[in-house]
Amino acid sequence: MSESEIPGVTVVVPVRNEAGNIAPLVDEIEAAMRAGGPFEVIYVDDGSSDATGAELERLEATRPWLRHLTHVRSCGKSAAVRNGVKAARASIIATLDGDGQNDPVAIPRMVAELRDAGPHCGLVAAQRLGRQDTAFKRLQSKVANVVREAFLDDGTRDTNCGLKCFPRQVYLDLPFFDGLHRFLPALVRRDGYAISLIDVVDRPRLSGVSNYGFFDRLWVGISDLAGASWLIRRRKKIPELVGSPPRAV
Template sequence: MTYQFTIVVPVYNEEENLLRVEKELLAYTKIATKATKILFVNDGSKDKSQSIIETICNRNDMFSFIKFKENRGLSAAIKAGFDYTETELVGYIDSDLQTAPEDFNLLLKHIGENDLVTGVRANRKDSFVKNMSSKIANGIRRSFTHDGMDDTGCPLKVIKTDFAKRIPMFKGLHRFLPAMILLQNGKIKQVPVQHFPRVAGEAKFGVWNRLIGPLMDCFAYLWMKKKYINYQVSKQG
C-alpha cells in the first residue's frame, strides 16, 4: 500500500493506554480519508510501553516505532516523528487519547489549501486549574507570536511534511508549530475538535511547565524568529 499520511504518537510511560491507542487508531485507518500509517515514538519510557509497542507493531503492518535511548521530551519526540516520516502529510496525537483520531478527517478536509491545520479543543474535559493555566499560557504565547491560534497545545494536528521537516526544533517548540509554519510563509487554520478526560496514566505537564515554561519558550522563539533563515529557490540548473 502507498501511504499518504503518517500519525506520530509520542509515548512516555503510557503502558495503560497503548492497547486502547491500538484499537482506536486501527479503527481510524479503516475510515481515514488518506491511506494512513502510525509511528510510535517511545521517548525513553521506563515502564512496559516498549514491549507493548513492539507487540502492536508485530501484528499490524501499518504500525511502526522508533525508541529513544533516554527521555528527551515531547518536542524531541515530535521532531523525531517528523524526521522519520516519508509520507506527504504528517500528523500527531497524544497517546492519552484525549482527542479523537476520527477528527483527523476534519483537519484533512482543510490541508489542501493550508500547510498546517490544528484542532481547537471544544468543551475541554480537564480540571479548572489545567484549563486556566492553558488559557493563560495560550494568551502569553499569542501575544508573542501573533499567530491567531486559540489552542496551540491541542494534540491533534496535520502538517504538510515538507514544512514539518523544515521546522528547527528546540525544547518547548511543540507549543509553537503554527508560528513556525508562518515563519515559512505557510498558511494555517484551526478547526474545533472533540475533547475527552484522560482515562488512564498520568499527565506529564503541571502548572509550572504550562505557565513558566511557555513564557521562557516565548523568548527563545523571538530570538529564533530574528535569526530564522527562509529562502525559496526560483530556478535550478
C-alpha cells in the same frame, strides 16, 4: 516516489508511560484511518519506565502498519515528534497525544482540509472545546495562550492541542528546539504558509495521569516563548531567484 516512501498519511504519536492507553488508542486510530487509503502509525516511546514498550511490541506483531521508536532516556515531546516525523514514509503527517484525550476521528477531516487548501497551507491545527482537564490546568492554559498570543500573534487560542496535520517537509524545514510543538502555528506562519483551524471536542484521559506538571513547564515555557519570538523577528523573506533557464550540455 522511492521504495521507502508511501502514499497516504503517517500518524505520529509521542508517548511516555502510557501503557494503559496504547491498545485502545491504536484501535481507534485504525478505525479512523482504514477507510481513507494507505497509512502508517509511528509511536515514539520517550524513555518510558512502564510497560509502554512491551505493549507496542505486542501490538506490532499483528499490525503491519504500526511501528515504534524508543528514546533510551526521555528527551521531551518535541524531540519525540521530530524523530517520528523524520522516520515517516508519507508526505503528510498527522500528530496526536498518546493519552486518549485527542480523538483520532478528526484526523481524516484534517487531512482533507490540508489537501483541499493546496500548497499554500502549511498546517491544520485543532482547537479543543469542552476541555476535560482540571480547573487549575485550564486556568494555566488560558493564561499561557493569552501571553503567547500577545507575543506571537499566531491566530490560535489553543496551540497545545496535540492534533495537528502538516506536510512533512514544511515541518522539517522549521528550526528545531525543545518546545517546538507549542509554537507550530507561529513558526509555520513565519515561513509564509497559511494555517487552518478546526474545533474538536476534548475527552478525558483514558487512563493514568499526566506526565507534565505546572512547575515542570513554567520557566521552560517562558524561555521557549522568548526564543520563538526572537526567531520570528529575525526571519527574513528570501527573494525568488531570477536567472537563465538550464541549457543542454
